[in-house]
Amino acid sequence: MSHYDQFAPFYDTVMGDRGDVIDIISDAITHHHPAAKSLLELGCGTGSIMAGFADNFELHGIDQSANMLQIAQHKLPSATLHQGTIAGSELHQQYDVIICVFDTLNHLTDYSDWQKLLASTKKHLCSNGLFIFDMNTIGRLQTLSSIPSFIQDFKTGTMEMIIEPVAANEVIWHVTIQEPAADGAIQVYQERVHEASFPIDQVTAELATRFEVLERFDSNHEQPTDSSDRVYFVCR
Ligand SMILES: C[S@@+](CC[C@H](N)C(=O)[O-])C[C@H]1O[C@@H](n2cnc3c(N)ncnc32)[C@H](O)[C@@H]1O
Numbered sequence: 592m593s594h595y596d597q598f599a600p601f602y603d604t605v606m607g608d609r610g611d612v613i614d615i616i617s618d619a620i621t622h623h624h625p626a627a628k629s630l631l632e633l634g635c636g637t638g639s640i641m642a643g644f645a646d647n648f649e650l651h652g653i654d655q656s657a658n659m660l661q662i663a664q665h666k667l668p669s670a671t672l673h674q675g676t677i678a679g680s681e682l683h684q685q686y687d688v689i690i691c692v693f694d695t696l697n698h699l700t701d702y703s704d705w706q707k708l709l710a711s712t713k714k715h716l717c718s719n720g721l722f723i724f725d726m727n728t729i730g731r732l733q734t735l736s737s738i739p740s741f742i743q744d745f746k747t748g749t750m751e752m753i754i755e756p757v758a759a760n761e762v763i764w765h766v767t768i769q770e771p772a773a774d775g776a777i778q779v780y781q782e783r784v785h786e787a788s789f790p791i792d793q794v795t796a797e798l799a800t801r802f803e804v805l806e807r808f809d810s811n812h813e814q815p816t817d818s819s820d821r822v823y824f825v826c827r
Contacts, residue, residue: 594698595636597780599658601768602637604745612692613643616723619825620688623805624721627687631715633677633708633724634695638663641670651686653677679707685717691724694821697732700761700787706797713801722802722826729760729788730818736762747771761787791815791822802826 595602620627628649632641635652636659644650650670654660660672673682677691678699689712699705712722727735736756743750748770755763764784772778791807798804804826809819 594784595654595656595782596658598766598768598782599637599656599662601745601748601750601770601780602659603639603662604747605743605750605768606639606693609639609693610643612725613640615823616640616688616690616692617643619723619806620721623825623827624687624719627721629686629717630688630690631682631686633689633691633712634693634698635660635663635672636693636695638666638670640690640692642666645670648688651682651684653680653682677708678704679711681711682715685715686720687717688721688723689716690722693725694727694786696724697727697786697788698784700785702789705789705794709797709801719827721805723824725821725823726791726794727786727788728791728815728817728819728822730816731820732756732760732762732786732788734820757785758787760789761785790817791819794824798824798826 630644630648631651633653635641635654641650641652645667650667652663652670653673653675655676657674660674664672716722735754740751740753748768751767753765757763766782768780770778795804804824806825807815808823809815810821815822
């Protein structure tokens with residue numbers, strides 16, 4: 592089992608609507624590449640973000656988790672999905688738009704893997720193609736790691752989240768889901784999600800060696816800093 596396989600059946604219920612992220616990506620495409628027809632999502636998970644583009648795009652996704660991909664394929668039968676790493680897999684194709692959102696890039700905890708992802712993304716983009724991604728900042732990871740554990744009820748069970756700081760720029764999310772089984776026994780599912788971040792100026796400088804950075808903003812559509820929560824980049 593790989594990371595997220597345990598989490599997969601609960602992921603959409605627990606994470607809720609991600610329409611705001613879909614809107615940000617749609618606006619960037621409309622503004623910078625309205626003719627785009629194909630879209631690849633790096634770390635596509637259960638396909639809920641890709642589903643927002645199903646009417647107008649040929650969809651492709653890559654993820655490490657077989658169980659997340661199985662849900663995505665059920666949701667989007669015509670999408671082409673690959674199981675593999677987002678840090679440099681060769682897909683032998685180019686795409687008009689490549690996205691990597693909802694903290695997925697932060698799941699790569701070695702900076703060298705961020706570099707591999709950027710190099711591979713450039714190779715897989717058509718000329719004029721767009722790369723749109725987000726990242727949790729170092730400040731957000733530090734804020735998250737200082738909050739106490741929390742428990743969230745969802746329709747069929749409960750989720751407990753403990754965020755453990757492991758370095759100034761790294762946290763581990765310990766996720767425990769409990770759900771009653773048909774026989775009344777409590778089933779427990781556990782997931783450990785490691786996230787890292789790097790200074791946004793370092794990331795911007797790295798991007799500039801391969802892309803033109805068209806836009807950079809935080810969730811309030813303001814100039815981002817390392818204390819912003821999530822930062823979005825739109826690159827060509
Ligand atoms: C936070 S989820 C986001 C899923 C999806 N983008 C969404 O917003 O619904 C992160 C996803 O990235 C995948 N992932 C994490 N590290 C990965 C890696 N190195 N290679 C491939 N997939 C990875 C996980 O399996 C998970 O599905």
